[in-house]
Amino acid sequence: MARLREFDYEQVLDGALQLFWRGGYEATSLDGLLSEVGLSKSSFYGAFGSKHDMLLASLDRYIETVLQANIDDLRRGSPRAAIIRSFEKILGFQPTSKTCFLQVCAIERGGHDQLVRMRVRRGLELLEEAYRDAIVRGQEAGQFAADADARVLSTFLVANLYGLQVLGRANMAGDARKKSLATIMKALA
Amino acid sequence: MARLREFDYEQVLDGALQLFWRGGYEATSLDGLLSEVGLSKSSFYGAFGSKHDMLLASLDRYIETVLQANIDDLRRGSPRAAIIRSFEKILGFQPTSKTCFLQVCAIERGGHDQLVRMRVRRGLELLEEAYRDAIVRGQEAGQFAADADARVLSTFLVANLYGLQVLGRANMAGDARKKSLATIMKALA
DNA sequence: CAAATTATGGACCATTCGGTCCATAATAGC
DNA sequence: GCTATTATGGACCGAATGGTCCATAATTTG
Numbered sequence: 001m002a003r004l005r006e007f008d009y010e011q012v013l014d015g016a017l018q019l020f021w022r023g024g025y026e027a028t029s030l031d032g033l034l035s036e037v038g039l040s041k042s043s044f045y046g047a048f049g050s051k052h053d054m055l056l057a058s059l060d061r062y063i064e065t066v067l068q069a070n071i072d073d074l075r076r077g078s079p080r081a082a083i084i085r086s087f088e089k090i091l092g093f094q095p096t097s098k099t100c101f102l103q104v105c106a107i108e109r110g111g112h113d114q115l116v117r118m119r120v121r122r123g124l125e126l127l128e129e130a131y132r133d134a135i136v137r138g139q140e141a142g143q144f145a146a147d148a149d150a151r152v153l154s155t156f157l158v159a160n161l162y163g164l165q166v167l168g169r170a171n172m173a174g175d176a177r178k179k180s181l182a183t184i185m186k187a188l189a
Numbered sequence: 190m191a192r193l194r195e196f197d198y199e200q201v202l203d204g205a206l207q208l209f210w211r212g213g214y215e216a217t218s219l220d221g222l223l224s225e226v227g228l229s230k231s232s233f234y235g236a237f238g239s240k241h242d243m244l245l246a247s248l249d250r251y252i253e254t255v256l257q258a259n260i261d262d263l264r265r266g267s268p269r270a271a272i273i274r275s276f277e278k279i280l281g282f283q284p285t286s287k288t289c290f291l292q293v294c295a296i297e298r299g300g301h302d303q304l305v306r307m308r309v310r311r312g313l314e315l316l317e318e319a320y321r322d323a324i325v326r327g328q329e330a331g332q333f334a335a336d337a338d339a340r341v342l343s344t345f346l347v348a349n350l351y352g353l354q355v356l357g358r359a360n361m362a363g364d365a366r367k368k369s370l371a372t373i374m375k376a377l378a
Numbered sequence: 379c380a381a382a383t384t385a386t387g388g389a390c391c392a393t394t395c396g397g398t399c400c401a402t403a404a405t406a407g408c
Numbered sequence: 409g410c411t412a413t414t415a416t417g418g419a420c421c422g423a424a425t426g427g428t429c430c431a432t433a434a435t436t437t438g
Binding site for chain 1: 211213286292295296297299309310338348351352353356358361362366369372375
């Protein structure tokens with residue numbers, strides 16, 4: 001019934017996500033974004049609505065791809081090993097590396113952008129639930145203290161995960177940062 | 190030998206800090222900032238150099254006032270009580286409240302702005318040292334495990350402090366967040 | 379093939395961006 | 409009071425901002 005779009009919607013969305021992720025929302029110009037992904041303004045506004053709409057779509061996309069992959073990985077193998085694996089991934093990041101996109105959005109826009117805040121919270125909750133599952137399974141397997149509140153421990157893990165990313169972003173205390181994983185795991189047992 | 194400036198340098202700097210703190214660097218326009226603090230462009234460029242220079246000055250100012258006050262408070266009273274106090278301050282924050290300015294700068298600019306990253310790291314190190322002092326004093330007083338590496342524990346505390354701020358920014362898990370303080374303190378003992 | 383519908387390229391828009399410049403005002407030392 | 413020096417207000421700048429509009433191209437349905 002009409003002309004077909006010539007670009008791949010998800011491919012463009014992934015490109016936008018990368019740019020917002022690296023540079024943040026405000027610092028990423030629409031013109032720059034469009035030339036990067038090779039899209040005209042008409043096509044962009046026709047398909048995505050606005051820059052802010054695209055941020056929200058990028059955030060959703062991040063949750064259902066990148067974050068979901070991390071969540072899936074938390075279900076693989078021994079709960080204890082999976083948790084350690086998830087932290088080692090973060091700890092191996094280079095100084096100026098990207099932090100989780102949820103964190104970028106939470107800090108840049110969480111204070112005044114309710115639509116962003118709702119999505120960030122949903123993403124964090126999904127991650128927290130995945131950690132909680134891992135902890136419960138670990139408790140059942142005798143890896144962690146069975147009398148502890150799994151909800152509190154999973155929130156504790158998420159907080160540590162994001163806190164370590166902040167320290168990493170500032171290139172701070174690389175050695176102590178890596179050693180803190182032992183402290184974190186000890187708190188579970 | 191020349192005309193005197195009519196504005197208070199530190200007062201303007203504090204005003205700029207508040208705006209960068211709330212809104213971030215990119216989203217804070219220079220014109221808006223100047224009208225907010227009531228300063229002309231000439232005076233601004235004469236005294237501060239550029240928007241970016243003012244960000245750096247704001248960051249320095251933050252460290253030597255706000256952060257330093259937090260550090261000073263860590264030295265008051267029982268080490269254990271002081272640490273708990275510092276976390277309760279963060280945990281009492283409202284959903285959309287400000288997070289530490291160091292974190293705002295680390296996330297928005299830490300990835301590509303070396304001058305900012307250096308300052309953020311210095312601030313985080315000062316805070317980490319203050320926690321380390323508190324832990325050492327607590328160890329000497331028998332409040333914490335004496336055989337633990339104070340450096341690792343203090344880094345662990347800083348990570349938790351910033352991680353909890355991220356969760357707070359997203360208005361996530363208020364109850365579990367507050368309960369996690371017990372888990373954190375347990376890791377010290 | 380015709381009509382209806384959607385996609386595309388790019389010109390165009392007002393506004394805002396950070397920053398410069400200059401004429402004028404105010405102050406200190408002589 | 410004169411001179412040197414700095415501060416101030418505001419006009420001005422080119423570039424960039426997010427967003428709109430329209431003529432044209434491509435496609436499906438009838």
